[in-house]
Amino acid sequence: MPIWTPSSQRVDAANMTRFMTMVQREYAPSVNDYASLYHWSIGAPEEFWPAVWRFCDIKHSRAWDKVLEPPTRMPGARWFSGARLNFAENLLRRRDEHPALIAWNEHGRCRVVSYAELHSEVARLARALQAEGVIAGDRIAGFLPNIPETVTAMLASASLGAIWSSCSPDFGLAGLLDRFGQIKPKVLFTADGYLYGGKHIDSLDRVREALPHLPELQRVITVPYVNAGETVLASLPRSVLYADFLAPEPAPDAPFTALPFDHPLYILYSSGTTGVPKCIVHGAGGTLIQHLKELALHTDVTPEDRIFYFTTCGWMMWHWLVSSLALGATVVLYDGSPFHPQAQSLFDLAEQERVTVFGASAKYLASLEKAGVKPRATHRLDALKTILSTGSPLAPASFDYVYRDIKEDVQLASISGGTDIISCFALGHPCLPVYRGELQCRGLGLKVEVYDQAGRSVAGAKGELVCTAPFPSMPIGFWNDPDGTAYRRAYFERFPNVWAHGDYAEITARDTVVIYGRSDTTLNPSGVRIGTAEIYRPIEGMPEILECLAVGQEWNNDVRIILFVKLREGLTLDQELITRIKKLIREHASPRHVPAKVIPIRDIPRTRSGKIVELAVRDLIHHRPIENLEALANPEALEAFEHIPELAED
Numbered sequence: 001m002p003i004w005t006p007s008s009q010r011v012d013a014a015n016m017t018r019f020m021t022m023v024q025r026e027y028a029p030s031v032n033d034y035a036s037l038y039h040w041s042i043g044a045p046e047e048f049w050p051a052v053w054r055f056c057d058i059k060h061s062r063a064w065d066k067v068l069e070p071p072t073r074m075p076g077a078r079w080f081s082g083a084r085l086n087f088a089e090n091l092l093r094r095r096d097e098h099p100a101l102i103a104w105n106e107h108g109r110c111r112v113v114s115y116a117e118l119h120s121e122v123a124r125l126a127r128a129l130q131a132e133g134v135i136a137g138d139r140i141a142g143f144l145p146n147i148p149e150t151v152t153a154m155l156a157s158a159s160l161g162a163i164w165s166s167c168s169p170d171f172g173l174a175g176l177l178d179r180f181g182q183i184k185p186k187v188l189f190t191a192d193g194y195l196y197g198g199k200h201i202d203s204l205d206r207v208r209e210a211l212p213h214l215p216e217l218q219r220v221i222t223v224p225y226v227n228a229g230e231t232v233l234a235s236l237p238r239s240v241l242y243a244d245f246l247a248p249e250p251a252p253d254a255p256f257t258a259l260p261f262d263h264p265l266y267i268l269y270s271s272g273t274t275g276v277p278k279c280i281v282h283g284a285g286g287t288l289i290q291h292l293k294e295l296a297l298h299t300d301v302t303p304e305d306r307i308f309y310f311t312t313c314g315w316m317m318w319h320w321l322v323s324s325l326a327l328g329a330t331v332v333l334y335d336g337s338p339f340h341p342q343a344q345s346l347f348d349l350a351e352q353e354r355v356t357v358f359g360a361s362a363k364y365l366a367s368l369e370k371a372g373v374k375p376r377a378t379h380r381l382d383a384l385k386t387i388l389s390t391g392s393p394l395a396p397a398s399f400d401y402v403y404r405d406i407k408e409d410v411q412l413a414s415i416s417g418g419t420d421i422i423s424c425f426a427l428g429h430p431c432l433p434v435y436r437g438e439l440q441c442r443g444l445g446l447k448v449e450v451y452d453q454a455g456r457s458v459a460g461a462k463g464e465l466v467c468t469a470p471f472p473s474m475p476i477g478f479w480n481d482p483d484g485t486a487y488r489r490a491y492f493e494r495f496p497n498v499w500a501h502g503d504y505a506e507i508t509a510r511d512t513v514v515i516y517g518r519s520d521t522t523l524n525p526s527g528v529r530i531g532t533a534e535i536y537r538p539i540e541g542m543p544e545i546l547e548c549l550a551v552g553q554e555w556n557n558d559v560r561i562i563l564f565v566k567l568r569e570g571l572t573l574d575q576e577l578i579t580r581i582k583k584l585i586r587e588h589a590s591p592r593h594v595p596a597k598v599i600p601i602r603d604i605p606r607t608r609s610g611k612i613v614e615l616a617v618r619d620l621i622h623h624r625p626i627e628n629l630e631a632l633a634n635p636e637a638l639e640a641f642e643h644i645p646e647l648a649e650d
Contacts, residue, residue: 002433003403004411010385011431016297019055027051034432034441035511042447042469046071049079049289049445049472056292056326059093060085061258068470074497075487077470080261080285087265087284088158089256091325092119094303099330101148102306104349106195106336113148115328118155123251125156131247132219134186136161136257139267141185142313143169143176143203145194145335149223149242150313151322153189158265158284159254162186165267165279168314168608169194169203175630176206177213179269182279183479184216189242193226195336200226208236221245261285262476268316268419277631278490279479282422283472290423290473291323293444299357299386299413300430303328309359309388310338310346315609316419317359317390338364339371347375350384359388361610362414365398370546370568374405386411386428391610393515393533396437397541414439416503416515420491423473425465425501426513437537438512446471450507455495462531464519465503466495474499504531521614523552525559530593532614535563538588539581544571547604550595551618553647562621562647563595566604573600599646603637617641 011017016034023031027047028040041048046067065082094100094115101113113121134140140157144150144166157164167179169191180188193202207220220239265284269277295301307324308331311317324331332353338346338360350358375381387402387410394414402412413428416439425448426439434440442448447469449457457468478487494500504519516522516531523530535550547566552559565581567573578598586594605613608631616626620641629635 003399003436004409004434006411006431006433014300014430015302016300016429016431019051019297022055023051034429038442038444038511041444045445045469052289052293052297052445053080056289056296058085058289058292059090064261072469072497074470074499075474075484075492077474078262079470079472083261083285084258085261085285085288086159086161086256086258087288088122088155088254090288091155091323092122092254093326094328095119098303098328100325101151101331101333102353103146103148103333103335104353105147105334106198106340106345108348109352111148118148118152118325119254120250121152121246122155122159123254124247124249125152125245126159126254127247127251128245129156129160129162129187130255132187134160134162136259137264138162138187139183139185140164141180141183141188142166143171143180143188143190143207144223144313145169145191145225146311146313146318146333147191147223147225147335148333149189149191149225151325151331151333153221154322156254159256161257161259161263163264163267163281165269166313166318167269168312170196170201170312170608170633171206171314172630173206173209176210178276178630179279180210181213182276183267185214186216187219187221188214188217189221189223191223191225195226197337197340204236211237219245259284264476266319266422267479268319268422269314270419278486280420280475281477281479283476286472286474286476287319287422288323288326290421290471291320292326294320294423294427295324296327297444298415298424298427298429298441299388301327301329301357305329305356306332306353306383307357307359308332308334308346308350308353308355310334310361310364311359312608316422319422321359339367343368343371343373344375344378347373347379347381350375350381351379354383356383357386357388358384359390361391362389362394362398363391363606363610365389365401366395366540366547369398369401369405370543376405376407381407384410386413386430388413388415388428390415390417390424392612393517393536394437395533395537395540397537399434399436400541416513417443418501420475420501421471421473425467425503426515435510435512438508438514440512442507442511442513448507448513450505451495451498451500455498459507460509462504462506462516464494465501465505465515467499467501518614521551521618523550523559523561525552525561525592530561534589535561535585535593535595538584542581542584544568544577545581547612549601549604549612549614549617551614551621553596553618553621555596560596561593563598564601564604564617564641565598566601573598597646597649599644601640603634603640605635605637606633607631608633621647 417424
């Protein structure tokens, strides 16, 4: 039984319904539900993607000569060859006083920027960058918190055809250089610091240390954010304050350079927990059309919406969120800890700003429940229509929590994709029901399947999530990988001509999707493949456990499951609790899922986007090197895993 079903009024008003009507009328009269729409979208990509282009009214200076060439090749397919457009122009098509950005931090609302103001500031900044010598293809880096100036800097870069690349300002020197050192930026935007947990944290010392290692850098542009009005540039070479760098006179328009569909727009980075991060290059056109499809159709964003996602500027969800500007919506930004000054801070924001689409990580929702937060009882959330979750599989218990303690009539859309595609393979759908623990549907235009170990497509069974046909938001390549060797090795080595995403998943009989975790962390006791999420789900609701992490330990020519648990403060892992943990896993998963050992741990290591780093723990307990601690938000958490006596015992 579904736990939420949309009303007929919501279905009738949805963008997806209007799009389906257009498809029925002009392309495929037999399309009459989502299943038939989806199969048309993957069977006729040369009709589907132009239909999305038309429906979302993508601005362009030249139409395409051919939608897709060659049509069956991955990698190597080219989309919309001959078309010319500018990404920033599409996000800045609105020029009125409607709020484009509403910025919050731990102190509350700090700034509102209208579409007219945003366009004017982007135009001034773009002219200043031009005067600095920035041209198409140059790299511009952002070491910035989630504030309006970050959006402005990205849009000004994109207007010129420069390539924007950002990482979160909580990265240390090594993490900063591992990323920006590879791409050699011409200009660096930084803030003097950022907020977290009630503290003002300096950024400029790390920038100062990094400068000798970035010789191609011509200019550092500093936003005085935490020390507004004070001089912050002492002994920082090649630097200027943001306000002083802007062109002095308003420009009538930003210099929107018309560029090919596949012109580089963003460089994003893999998590880098097993080495120096990969520099993933995404094209402007592919990013734009994929984001518009997901935001307009799957998320039902309209100009009246206020969309929020808790994210740093180094996570792909920031790029996804900002693309909502192309639909004329209001984007709500937040800088700081989501639990400061209190656990319900983000719901204060949602209530006061009347947020309609609220996004966060699965970890955040689970932490809210553990903290006893019940926004339904404390906040007025009548404007809220959709809650989005990603970053890791959303446990069934978190579905229960949302509908019990946040809002009963809301679409809960667990979505899944990644930095690699700057978008999603599985998404929400405003007109479909929500089932506990399941993602509502596969994304339109993406031929998503599940393969068994022999490379056969399977339904209703667990296996490797793959995409078997080209799609526009595939990376155009990796930086410093001229012949594409590293790119092909990353996604196409396991199944030739098929994108292997690295998720362990299942497509259910009702065509929903279940994600069981990363396939490279899949456990194999006695040769049986087990996703780690299958172990986490039964015990997510246990009040004693705050977090857990499962890995496979090589033992006696086999693999045994080790479960680490972080307990609520003051509790002890005694035999009675261990027995209950194992009993729940046995009853709700299977006897094969039951861990050989349950071990208490004081903290669980995570990446900066909140993902559990099972691979790093697995390598550590096998005494293998961990190559890039800078990718972790809390690298000190790994210390406790190095010498655990129980791991040497039967």
